[in-house]
Amino acid sequence: MPGTFESTTLLHILFVIAIIAEAMTAALAAGKREMDWLGVCMLGCVTALGGGTVRDVVLGNHPLTWVQHPIYLLLTGGAALCTIAIARYMHKLRNIFLFLDAVGLVVFTIIGCNVGLRLELPLVVVVASGMLTGCVGGVLRDILCNSIPLLFRAELYATVSIVTGVLYISGLTVDLNHDIVMGIAMLSGLTLRLLALRYGWSMPKFVYGGNIH
């Protein structure tokens, strides 16, 4: 049930924009930790491409995207490097980057679901594949920066990925037109994320003070 040529091309263009945006925000996180220039590059690559990498490694889906298309390594590493030069102006672009990050989240999710569908995995795993693709890059960034992954505490980030994935899969399962389903899923996820950012929505937290072991 593949999309039309147009929707596939659009998805690909959005993917390229999104990995560049992810690499640039990762570069700022690297700057917070005073990493050196090469560290900035590497953190950019890992954040932008890490989600898809973990997905493909877990699903045994070789060769990986960046192994087949090393241009993505150069693009994300290069974008992270450029960020060093323009960092001082980036707070003015803060809203644009938050928007691009949200676009990336839904685009990565759809792409991850498509990989799962192509491998004919169970639907629960297809949604998990979308979520791995959308969320794991940021988790790796946070681990490498030695902080607790934001994902586990942030504004509906993983939730948006699940909602997008479930809408997409549900639509395809009842045999609606692929491109329309994809558009609705992406717009719904994007809207939810932007509303969550605007109004500070978040999942309830679980606070536990007792002893574990």
Next chain:
Amino acid sequence: MPGTFESTTLLHILFVIAIIAEAMTAALAAGKREMDWLGVCMLGCVTALGGGTVRDVVLGNHPLTWVQHPIYLLLTGGAALCTIAIARYMHKLRNIFLFLDAVGLVVFTIIGCNVGLRLELPLVVVVASGMLTGCVGGVLRDILCNSIPLLFRAELYATVSIVTGVLYISGLTVDLNHDIVMGIAMLSGLTLRLLALRYGWSMPKFVYGGNIH
């Protein structure tokens, strides 16, 4: 040298109980770090299923268990969620959970060894496969909670896994009855772990105060 139908079924039942117990204790760790509900779910899944995932990824043993049987994702995620509701009563069940965690450790180890045996790996790697399955879930939990993995400092945790694995492999190598060997290995490991917990046994620590680089 597979086990009988009965021993295989018993191992499977213990596996399901163990992943649920692991997911629930992981949920408490998530609560300590004030993660949100979805974070709790995810930490539960990663802790309960992460050991087997890393083992299969490292050994190239696709498809992974939870990709084939996504019910395990739902079970562990669901168990973690339920923990939020019953957390306040769980300190009363502390001993039960410590016991189930010990059961999980030896069950995961045996299952990991069986994967290694089926792939006809060298015996050292079979033991390593058991240890990866038994111990890595907890290491991932600790990394995601941003603490030094307990494994490297706790009461004979990894030691128990190695002892269980070595007993199991040794028994099978000298061609004893599979089910008896499995029973002895599991009971020995379980006893060792419970004694270590009861009497605070631990491996000697290596304390180094000099400069490294």
Next chain:
Amino acid sequence: MPGTFESTTLLHILFVIAIIAEAMTAALAAGKREMDWLGVCMLGCVTALGGGTVRDVVLGNHPLTWVQHPIYLLLTGGAALCTIAIARYMHKLRNIFLFLDAVGLVVFTIIGCNVGLRLELPLVVVVASGMLTGCVGGVLRDILCNSIPLLFRAELYATVSIVTGVLYISGLTVDLNHDIVMGIAMLSGLTLRLLALRYGWSMPKFVYGGNIH
């Protein structure tokens, strides 16, 4: 474009020396964190063999080296254990270990590039394969010790790996003699690393104080 029997043997001998040296320095890091003896062993194995493991998992290059040759597990685990006994004398050997660590970096890099070349990957990915092999072990060590990876902040560590890889690939691409190219690449990388250590050279750091999200 394989090397002669002699150069392959030399590379292999240097590899064995390097993984032992890596395991021993990792053991000191474990001692800093007061890990127990088994934790010391495991951190030694992960640090020494983790780079190659991640490379092979990412490239889908099964079976892994230590699965085929479990002797490497025993060697590195054993070396880490021995370190506990001789730790008090190791500060006298500090320069030797820094030298062996530098040798390991270039040897791992060449071996990683060779894996990439054998799999006929794009040249950018061949260099990345060398860098993964050379640098990831230390990153895993730092994550497991709960510190920000030194790699992202240390004296030209990753840079040396890239320089070595690029020299090696460039030489082979223009069809020079394999052994000469390998020698030049390794000596250049080694010299750069030792000069960086001697004179405290490092990449410029990116320091960013603004808000990220």
